[in-house]
Amino acid sequence: MxxxxxxxxxxxxxxxxxxxxxxxxxxEWNGSGASVMELSHxxxxxxxxxxDAEARLRRLLDVPDGYTxxxxxxxxxxxxxxxxxxxxxxxxxxxxxxxxxxxxxAVREAAPYLDARVAATSVDTDYLRLPPRDAWVLSPGxxxxxxxxNETIHGVAFRDIPDVGDVPLVADMSSNILSxxxxxxxxxxxxxxxxxxxxxxxxxxxxxxxxxxxxxxxPMANIFRYAEHAANDSMxxxxxxxxxxxxxxxFEWLEGQGGLAAxxxxxxxxxxxxxxxIDGSGGFYxxxxxxxxxxxxxxxxTLHDPALDAAFLAESEDAGFLALKGHKAVxxxxxxxxxxxxxxxxxELVKFMRDFATRHG
Ligand code: PMP
Numbered sequence: 001m002x003x004x005x006x007x008x009x010x011x012x013x014x015x016x017x018x019x020x021x022x023x024x025x026x027x028e029w030n031g032s033g034a035s036v037m038e039l040s041h042x043x044x045x046x047x048x049x050x051x052d053a054e055a056r057l058r059r060l061l062d063v064p065d066g067y068t069x070x071x072x073x074x075x076x077x078x079x080x081x082x083x084x085x086x087x088x089x090x091x092x093x094x095x096x097x098x099x100x101x102x103x104x105x106a107v108r109e110a111a112p113y114l115d116a117r118v119a120a121t122s123v124d125t126d127y128l129r130l131p132p133r134d135a136w137v138l139s140p141g142x143x144x145x146x147x148x149x150n151e152t153i154h155g156v157a158f159r160d161i162p163d164v165g166d167v168p169l170v171a172d173m174s175s176n177i178l179s180x181x182x183x184x185x186x187x188x189x190x191x192x193x194x195x196x197x198x199x200x201x202x203x204x205x206x207x208x209x210x211x212x213x214x215x216x217x218x219p220m221a222n223i224f225r226y227a228e229h230a231a232n233d234s235m236x237x238x239x240x241x242x243x244x245x246x247x248x249x250x251f252e253w254l255e256g257q258g259g260l261a262a263x264x265x266x267x268x269x270x271x272x273x274x275x276x277x278i279d280g281s282g283g284f285y286x287x288x289x290x291x292x293x294x295x296x297x298x299x300x301x302t303l304h305d306p307a308l309d310a311a312f313l314a315e316s317e318d319a320g321f322l323a324l325k326g327h328k329a330v331x332x333x334x335x336x337x338x339x340x341x342x343x344x345x346x347x348e349l350v351k352f353m354r355d356f357a358t359r360h361g
Contacts, residue, residue, distance in 0.1 A: 005345040008323035009152055010175065010300060011195040013340040014274035020251045027243075036245045041235055049231070053248030060251055060260055063207060064185050070206040070226065071234040076174045076193040077104075079204060080109035082188065083170060086226050088114045088143035095142045097162070100127045100318050101149025101329055102172060104113050107146075113218075114143065127154040129290040133162055143215075144168045144188060150176035150295050152196075153327040155334065156288075157295035161186045168212060175297050177205070178254060179339060180264030194243055197338050198299075199250050203243030210250065254339065263339055269297035270337045270346045277350040284357040302332035308360055309333075319352050321351045 006013035029036040032045050039046050054069050063069065075083070088094055093115035098108040099122050110116040119138050120131040138145065145164040150157040152175040162169070168188025177192040184190065189208045195201035206226070213227045222228040222236065229236050257263060263288065275294060278285040278301050287294065288303050303312055312333065316324050327332040335349060 004320045004322040005341075005348055006220050006351070007335040007337070007341065007345070009179055009196070009327070009334060009336040010193075010203050010340050012197075012244070012336055014199065015250060015253045015271055018246065018253050018340075021249055033178055036244045039241070041082060041239055041241050046218075046241060049248055050235075050239075050244055053244055053251055055267045056248065056251035056255060057205065057346070058247070060254055061182065061184055066210050068208050068210055068213060068230045070208065070229050071247070072204040072206055072229060073202060073240055074204060075201070076172055076204060077105070077109065079191050079206070080106045080172075081113065082226070083146070083191070083223055084110040084116065084143075085112040085224055086221055086282065087168070087170070087189070087212060087215050089216065089218055090114060092140070092143045093139060093348040094282075095136075095138050095145045095164075095167075097121075097131070097136065097145065097147035098123065099130055099156050099158075100154035101327075102153070102174070103146075103148040104149055105146065106172060109111060117142075118347075119145070122156075125290075127151065130156060130158065130293045130295075136162075138164060138167070142167050144170045148171070148172045148296055150297050152298050152336075153300075153302040153329055153334075155289050155295040155298040156293045157297070159292070168209065175338075176295075178260060178263065179267050179297055183262040194247060195338070197250075197340075199246035200243050203240045203247060205247070216345055218333070266343060267296050267337065267339070270341065270343055271299065273346050273350055274299050274335060274337065275344070277353055281357055284361055285353065297338060298334060300326055300330055300332060300334045302326075306331075306357045310355060311360065315356060316349075316352060321349060321352065 002127040012060055020301040026035055030045055032039055096116055096118050097120045098104055098118055107116045116137055121131050122131045145167050149171050170189045171187055173190050175196045177195045191206045213230055275287060278287045284304050284324035303309055324333050326332040326333055
């Protein structure tokens, strides 16, 4: 068996230890006589698993009292629409900070449900920079401010949590959750699709300040209502039990790695190694993103001659590196460095890049 060095943007690499544990337990889990996938979510064993995963996530992120944790489905995309449905009425407005593809999509999906205003955008820089905070035009009375701390495709990230006063801050953390410690108390709502730093796709983790659960929103089916999911411990209907199980194993693995402080240090080192190699390549490789806005999770880069792209991709794949092709919206290459990508993988990639540059320079 050969597992490649996997730089996929998502679904992304999972910790090998988690996959091995799942493999071991696949046919018979925890004395139950069946796979975890074959058991009722209402059974004692699964309920205990669910509570344990939530407790681990709360510990990892140091979630303060007064926040509800939900394990939902629908991908982050469904929640682009469901968040405005729940947090605002049709006559309300909300502010969106757009710093890349996913922020654009969040506004578009919110627009049928409220007045979704673009309070700041960096589209004029091709999303290579962040819009300066003093240029944001936040509107009085906004139901919330939405932003994307890490834009997966453009590789642009906020290092600091923006100050938006008393308005609840809503963050799509799909591609940076659990990558370093964060101050959850600064947020009204955090949500993330699981398939980068949590587990397999098909699961969405949401952390929501309790007072926001009480917002009336509008008439809608219970299945769309976060307060109903909360009242039913995320078991209003059948949850993604397999995703929840793997998320729990990932949280346990993260605790074993020393928690988010340790992950943050490793992630800074991984990103520093790769950006260092790009910047030190004498122009053979280039990172187009404004230095202070560079993401630690997703590193887009270009080759000085795009005619070499095909050779880079073919040779890197032969050398055991997976998924380095950039998103078609930006072209070039992209290496995603989520938690499950070890420093060794980045060191090997950098070695390959230097060697490629020597051979093709
Ligand atoms: N937001 C961000 C930041 C993402 O990276 C992605 C997926 N790559 C999404 C939202 C959409 O997630 P999903 O496909 O799970 O709906």
